[in-house]
Amino acid sequence: MASHVHSEKCKEVFALLSDYLNLELPPEACAEIESHLAGCAPCIEFAESLRKTVELCRHFRPDELREPIGAQAREQLMRAYQKMLAARASAS
Amino acid sequence: MDREAEVELARQLLTGRPEAFDVFVEHFRTKIFQYSWLMCGHREDGEEVAQETLLKVFESFDQLRDPERVRQWVFRIAKNACLMKRRKSVFAPAHELSLEQFLPARNETDGDMKMEIADWSRLPDDQVLESEMKKVLERGIGELPEIYRAVILLRDLEELSTQETAQILDVTEDTVKQRLHRARLALRQTLDEHLRADGHAVAPGATIRGG
Numbered sequence: 001m002a003s004h005v006h007s008e009k010c011k012e013v014f015a016l017l018s019d020y021l022n023l024e025l026p027p028e029a030c031a032e033i034e035s036h037l038a039g040c041a042p043c044i045e046f047a048e049s050l051r052k053t054v055e056l057c058r059h060f061r062p063d064e065l066r067e068p069i070g071a072q073a074r075e076q077l078m079r080a081y082q083k084m085l086a087a088r089a090s091a092s
Numbered sequence: 093m094d095r096e097a098e099v100e101l102a103r104q105l106l107t108g109r110p111e112a113f114d115v116f117v118e119h120f121r122t123k124i125f126q127y128s129w130l131m132c133g134h135r136e137d138g139e140e141v142a143q144e145t146l147l148k149v150f151e152s153f154d155q156l157r158d159p160e161r162v163r164q165w166v167f168r169i170a171k172n173a174c175l176m177k178r179r180k181s182v183f184a185p186a187h188e189l190s191l192e193q194f195l196p197a198r199n200e201t202d203g204d205m206k207m208e209i210a211d212w213s214r215l216p217d218d219q220v221l222e223s224e225m226k227k228v229l230e231r232g233i234g235e236l237p238e239i240y241r242a243v244i245l246l247r248d249l250e251e252l253s254t255q256e257t258a259q260i261l262d263v264t265e266d267t268v269k270q271r272l273h274r275a276r277l278a279l280r281q282t283l284d285e286h287l288r289a290d291g292h293a294v295a296p297g298a299t300i301r302g303g
Contacts, residue, residue: 011195014191014195015191015273017273018269018272018273018276019273022269022272024254024256024269027189040211042196045209046196046209048210048213049209049210049283049284050276050277052215053276053279054248054276055247056229057229057248057279058249058251059243060226060229060249062129062130063126063129064122065121065122065125069117071116073143074114074117076256077113077117077143077146077150078110078113078150080147080150080151081105081110081113081147081150082110084150084151084152084153084154085108087154088154089235
């Protein structure tokens with residue numbers, strides 16, 4: 001029975017871990033999670049692996065573009081920008 | 093480039109100072125490409141979306157009322173451009189991920205309770221810069237259902253807030269939080285499986301007496 005209660009608490013913490021890592025939980029809920037983590041090594045390991053996953057995502061930069069923008073593509077954008085400025089100037 | 097610098101560039105462009113143009117283009121072109129490549133699953137689509145998004149951005153720059161919101165505004169346009177590039181193979185029908193499927197298995201042996209997760213302790217936070225982990229992460233993100241992929245890209249890679257992400261994707265903040273958690277859990281599982289296959293045994297701390 002004791003292990004069942006323990007497991008339910010683990011599941012509750014498990015469901016809230018991202019909100020906890022994002023600091024998006026009210027202080028009471030944070031305190032509750034921290035008090036559970038303090039006594040539950042598997043949950044600490046799990047929380048740490050989730051935190052590292054988030055850190056890896058934050059450092060993750062997928063492939064770079066192969067080349068800087070081409071002259072033609074840049075020109076297309078510059079024309080759009082200038083047209084927008086001109087339209088705005090004539091409207092005001 | 094931090095967000096303040098982006099906002100400053102947007103301000104300059106709005107006041108008709110074109111010297112900010114090239115820096116703005118190169119900065120956002122890379123960001124949009126990385127998002128749209130992972131969203132669309134094809135490099136070529138990513139490059140096209142980057143150009144189409146920037147074109148739309150410059151055509152409608154005067155609609156950006158608040159330069160503080162420039163990153164959010166650009167990504168909203170990029171999201172819509174990605175939707176236009178839908179390819180069935182990548183944008184498969186949405187399926188929901190459940191929390192339970194990511195709950196690590198537990199074994200009880202000799203009074204010890206073991207949670208079956210890899211030993212992450214030796215993995216530095218920036219390990220992903222090494223090519224193998226980078227590939228695993230990229231594959232993991234690519235395998236996420238679209239609705240989860242969009243959220244993790246905006247929240248954890250682009251570091252947009254919950255509120256901004258909700259506005260970009262037209263969903264509630266609670267939905268963003270729920271999808272982000274499931275996306276992270278799925279990605280954690282992919283990484284965990286890779287680490288275990290790579291010889292990172294079950295974490296020593298994941299064993300407790302009498303569990």
